Amino acid sequence: MPAKGIGAHRKTLLLVTALVAAVLIAVSLAILLSLLLRSAPDNGNAGVEDKSNYRLPTDVKPVSYALTLAPFIYSNIRDDCYFTGSVSIAVEAVNDTDMLRLHSVRLEVPTVRVRNSTGGDVSVEKIEENVEKQWLTIKLGEPLRAGETYTVLIDRFKGKFVKNGKTGLYLSSSYSENSTEYYLVSSQLEPTHAREVFPCFDEPAMKAEFNVSLVRGREFTALSNMPIKSSSLVPGNTWFPNSAEPKSVIKDDFETTPTMSTYTLAFLVAKFQSISLTDSNGRVFTNWLPPELVQKSNFTLSLAAKAIGAFEKLLNVTYKTNITKQAGVPLLNFAAMENWGLIIYQQNILVYDENTTTTKSKLSNALTVSHEIVHQWFGNLVTMKWWNEIWLNEAFSIFYSYLGLDLWGSESDLDSHFVVDQKYKHVMNLERKRYKVHPIQMNVSTPTEIDGLFDYIVYYKGGSVVRMMHNSIGARVFGAAVSSYIRKHSYSNSGSEDFYSSLNEQLRIHKQSLDAETVMSSWVKQVGYPLVTCSMENGSLLLRQQDIVSLSHKEKSNxxxxxxxxxxxxxxxxxxxxxxxxxLVHWMRGETLRLPLDSSTDWYLINLRSSGHYQVNYDRQNWDRLATQLTTDHTVFTPADRASLIYDSFTLASLGIIDYSVPLKIVTGYLENETEFAPWAVFWSNLKKMTSSVLPVKTVKRIAKKVFNYVTTVTPKASPLVGMLAELTARETCDRDFTYCINFAKDECNKCKVENSTCLKNPDISEDITGYKCKTGK
Known part of the structure; x- marks a missing residue:
């Protein structure tokens, strides 16, 4: 071969060698990248080295738990009490991995064993605890293989009850039937407190079945999510080896739960008694409370059964739990917790006394029960993938708690109550002041960040936005979308995109040209809310939107x-x-919108029934004409509309956007003829922010006299909102010592002094009138 050819051949060989080396390097890098990605899947995990990551790896997923808990609460000394337990977790390896990571907080974990599907041991090299991230990491001597099942066994872990704690498994005290004080144990696991009770995969998407056993003293009752399957007597030292008492205990084994998240588990060991009822479908409902309270809980027991039936019809999804328990405990972090099959409440919420419970308390408690019942669908049956979308649980439950209660016989306009109590009182007043503002949906990672989401923004603003969407596309379309969404994701997890998909599907079926995600994202991913300013120009109505929160602080916003x-x-x-x-909806997608308006129009009203989550400002001429219409015939507008006119006018006047003469013209012209709760609630709330120079006391006294006469003569508890109006009116007029209240109080006090007299028996006004005035002698 010529020399020139050999040289060219060598060059070719070098080039091929270089290419092969490059390919090998690229392949190696690809393999390395694949391994890195495997340890950091697309759920936001980034491996152990990422200090900002608090999520568990998804190389392993739980399938089922066998959990036994044995609380030792048999000492008179609180610090001697503790709990112990054992857990066996069946897991499936999704990827090959030589590491298991669970959550664990303040638990003593003596040993961990791992077994394969044939019962053979998988060697455990090391157990590490990360206190900050609340991880228990189990490093293995050999890898778990993808597709294989394994069992993680942790026997005799132990935990102490945190002093004054109200999360995880915690102590409180109550009284037994013979009035002896004792310790009881209850649980609060949402959002991230199951890990305080037992080592577990404590993330909402890591659902599993649970086989729970509770160990209790003979005189106690144990409750968990499911009914008891069997009970057995065991020696006390089996679980409490260092205690002479109790000599024997009972171990209650409960039926297997549905596939569910750790945070919906519940445990209760107490000396409670119960009442129960069975509905027409054979489902049993039970209330558990201390002996002296349980017979006063028939109202909320019946309420739960009615609510289940109402929501089944409303959501068109059957409730498949045959036994539903409600329990009232002395201490609880929230008003209630929707644990699947065992809803736990602050005990006063379950109690109703016709002679002493006010309508306001009765309605508040009813709404709480309704809220927790509808959570059995929103949260338990369908659970958000991660806590950043907790609004899919809470916002829907807030809105539906009102809707469901209204549908099965409240005999009142609860929608107007929602507007006043949730939208105005809890959201707009606080958000304008930038009190702990954040989007409804926001990224969270740490337990502290997750805890921070359980606030007025997620619950009440979220509920108001859900109500707005329901009203804007119609109950039929929205209801069909919700039903489809629940059916598709039952016993599983979902994200907001799944709900939007169900909405869009129904919007297409009903020929509405709207993209749900575009609309909803502008509300759930942004802070604040808009002010829509209206003016009549050239035979049309011009509307312009502004960020009222920024406007309130004299800032610019886009x-x-x-x-x-x-x-x-x-x-x-x-x-x-x-x-x-x-x-009637026209969608305003930009900064302005122009609508046609008949030239003979006298007045116009925007945001009917306050159905949208925004406020409205009009030109002065329209404000005056609306005030005139209110004075002439206020029933042209719904109670929610009348409340909105008062709220918007007072709010805008307080911000200096309109003059105070606008709201004063409204209330001084018509309010004395108002007999609905919502407008009066808004008026009294705003009156507290004004001086007497703006609205003189004598004018307020005149305005309120007719409604005072109405509420003191109307049949007690004629309807929920009439009762609430009575309580509100009595409190506001008596606190101001208006003469007609003083004279009424004197008469009622004199009646009460006469033996066997029928003095004031209405609890809605007795506390403010006879209860206070008689005692003080004023």
Whole structure:
């Protein structure tokens, strides 16, 4: 071969060698990258080295737990009490891995064993605890293989009850039937407190079945999510080797739970008694309370059964739990917790006394029960993938708790109560002040960040936004979408995109040209809410949106929302059903929107029934004409509309956007003829922010006299909102020592002094009138 050819051949060989080396390097890098990605899957995990990551790896997923808990609560000394237990977790390896990571907080874990599917041991090299991230990491001597099942056994872990604690498994005290004080144990595991009770995969998407056993003293009752399957007597030292008493204990084994998240587990060991009822479908409902309270809980027991039936019809999804327990405990972090099959409440919420419980308390407690019952669908049956979307649980439960209660016989306008109590009182007043503001949906990682999501933004603003969407596309379309969403994701997890997908599907079926994600994202991913300013120009209505939160602080903002604009005028108000507003919606997607307006229009009203989560400002001429219509015939507007006119006018006046003469013209002209709760609640709330120079006391006294006469003569508890109006009116007028309240109080006090007299028996006003005035002699 010529020399030139050999040289070229060598060059070719070198080039090929270089290419092969490059390919090998690329392949090696790809393998390395694959391994790195395996340890950091797309759920946001980034491996052990990422200090900002608090999520568990997804190389292993739990399938089922066998959990036994034995609380030692048999000492008079609180610090001697503790709990112990054992857990066996069946897991499936999703990827090959030589590491298991669980959650564990303040638990003593003596040993961990891992077994394969044939019962052979998998060697455990090391157990590490990360206190900050609440991890228990088990490093193995050999890898778990993808697709194989294994069992993690942790026997005789132990935990101490945290002093004054109200999370995890915690102590409180109550009284037994013979009035002896004793310790009881209850649980609160949401959001991240199951890990304080037993080592577990404590993330909402890591669902599993649970086989729970509770060890209790003979005189105690043990409750968990499911009914008891069997009970057995065992020696006390089996679980409490260092204690002479109790000599024997009972181990209650409960039926297997549905596939569920750790945070919906519940445990209760107490000396409670129960009452129960069975519905027409053979389902049993039981209330558990201390002996002296249980017979006063028939109202909330019946309420739970009615609510289940109402939500089954409303959501078109059957409730498949045959035994539903409600328990009232002395201490609880929240008003209640929706644990699957065992809902735990602050005990006063379950108790109702017709002679002493006010309508306000009765309605508040009813809404709490309704809220927890509907959680059996929103949260338990379908659970958000991660805590950043907890609004899929809480916002829906807030809205549906009102909707469900209204549907099965409250005989009142609870929607207007929602507007006042949730939208105005709990959201708009606080958000305008930038009190702990954040988007409804936001990224969270640490337990502290997760805890911070359980606030008025997620619950009440979220509920108001869900209500807005329900009203804007119509109950039929929204209901069909929700039903489809629940059916598709039952016993599983979902994200907001799944709900939007179900909404869009129904919107297409009903020929509505709207993208649910675009609309909803402008509300759940942004802070604040809009002010829509209206003016009549050239035979049309011009609307402009602004960020009212920034406006309140005299700042500029470019935020805009997709706003459902609804309107009526003096020309078309008789053609509106006063309930559905979806057919009247015009979507405002930009900064401005122009609507046609008949030249003979006298007045117009925007945001009917306050169905949208925004406020409205009008030109001065329209404000005056609305005030005139209120004075002439206020029933043209719904109670929610009347409340909104008062709320918006007072709010805008306080911000200096309009003059105070606007709200004063409204209330001084018509309010004395008002007999609905919502407008009065808004008025009294705003009155506290004003001086007497703006609205003189004598004017307030005149305005309130007629409604005072109404609530003191109407049948007690004629309807929930009438009862609440009575309590509100009595409190506000008596606190101001208005003469008609003083004279009424004197008469009632004199009646009460006469033996066997029928003095004031209405609890809605007796506390403010006879209860206070008689005792003080004023």
């Amino acid at each position: 935020l805009t929302w997709s706003i459902p604009i609804t309107a009526m005028t003096n020309l078309n108000h008789t053609g509106w059903s006063r309930s559905e507003v979806a057919h």
